[in-house]
Amino acid sequence: MPLNNNFYGVYKFVTVKTKPISTNVVGLNPYIIQSLRVSDTMQTSAKFYMQGTPLTKVLDIGNVAQTITIDAPILVPPPNQPDLSDGLQLIWDLANLQYTNSIPNNFLPLLETAKINIGTDKSNVNLTLKSDGDPNNTVNVFEITSGATAQGYITTTNLINGARVAKYYDFYINLGGFCFFVDAADIEIKVNSADKNFLGVYQGNTLFPNNYQVPQDGLNGGTYTDGDPTYSGWQFPFIAVGGIEITATGKAVISIDANGNFVNYNNIQSYQTNVNDLLAASNVTLQYSGELTTTATNFNIFYAGSDTLSGVLPPVFATNKAVITTRNSNFSEGVMTLDFTVKAYVGI
Numbered sequence: 001m002p003l004n005n006n007f008y009g010v011y012k013f014v015t016v017k018t019k020p021i022s023t024n025v026v027g028l029n030p031y032i033i034q035s036l037r038v039s040d041t042m043q044t045s046a047k048f049y050m051q052g053t054p055l056t057k058v059l060d061i062g063n064v065a066q067t068i069t070i071d072a073p074i075l076v077p078p079p080n081q082p083d084l085s086d087g088l089q090l091i092w093d094l095a096n097l098q099y100t101n102s103i104p105n106n107f108l109p110l111l112e113t114a115k116i117n118i119g120t121d122k123s124n125v126n127l128t129l130k131s132d133g134d135p136n137n138t139v140n141v142f143e144i145t146s147g148a149t150a151q152g153y154i155t156t157t158n159l160i161n162g163a164r165v166a167k168y169y170d171f172y173i174n175l176g177g178f179c180f181f182v183d184a185a186d187i188e189i190k191v192n193s194a195d196k197n198f199l200g201v202y203q204g205n206t207l208f209p210n211n212y213q214v215p216q217d218g219l220n221g222g223t224y225t226d227g228d229p230t231y232s233g234w235q236f237p238f239i240a241v242g243g244i245e246i247t248a249t250g251k252a253v254i255s256i257d258a259n260g261n262f263v264n265y266n267n268i269q270s271y272q273t274n275v276n277d278l279l280a281a282s283n284v285t286l287q288y289s290g291e292l293t294t295t296a297t298n299f300n301i302f303y304a305g306s307d308t309l310s311g312v313l314p315p316v317f318a319t320n321k322a323v324i325t326t327r328n329s330n331f332s333e334g335v336m337t338l339d340f341t342v343k344a345y346v347g348i
Contacts, residue, residue, distance in 0.1 A: 013150035018093035030153035066131040075163040076305035085157035087125030095314035185250030192242035246344040254336040319344035
């Protein structure tokens, strides 16, 4: 049986609609990814009435939805070489596309969830993007390239210089004012969204005024504009964007210096005589009773493999304050670690 190399994904390159922070120009840009999965669905169910037959005669046809899942690695370039267009760059560029001064723009695809995994074997980014299922928008969301175009992107993404997989020792975390070495971490960004139907009627009857028409899309990248009325607009919902929730969980390493002193842990040997000293001596961001008093910068995750992307989270998501909901310190004869859960709540 003959083999055809065109079947192999290693010869392909994916471009995704983003706004790179380096150019601030919206377009389809290439990124180094592990996989891309597309799911197109349409809500459909059978309806039965007093109809004289058990056979399906009527369908209840609902909205079309499109979900795109991207798994991309975090990579470290060689010394003195520019950053690569990897998973970390992709999430930064997507955030730059979709938000201006923390306000959402009307661009598809919508970043629905982003999960950043830092581990001993690899570090990667898993993204879930949401579109409206309009076939006209698919070409505006992503594209699979091959041949000379894909080969040219090897240089465009700086992959031509080579790279290595980022691992846990490329990251460290500011947790409650202490800097810890990351052993493993999972950061999840969740953007709340909902599908809403069009409000409008078909302008096919002179009884309706001219401004009563179904919005239509065409090739406008998901931004709906006025135009010729069409039934097809009824099949595509609006996507309403709500709040953003950021949660970080993981394990970090407690360190001691050559003199046996804790580097990133408070080991207080005396009783505290006032509330402020007690809060400062704690290893969590303790709160005054009944108040939210966390005002100092007490949370961030840093990436040592890049000069431009020093923080793991894009600026619009770069919450540097958080309530540390769980911090379990584990002391033993081996590696001393702590488990943490963080709820980030306010930005810079």
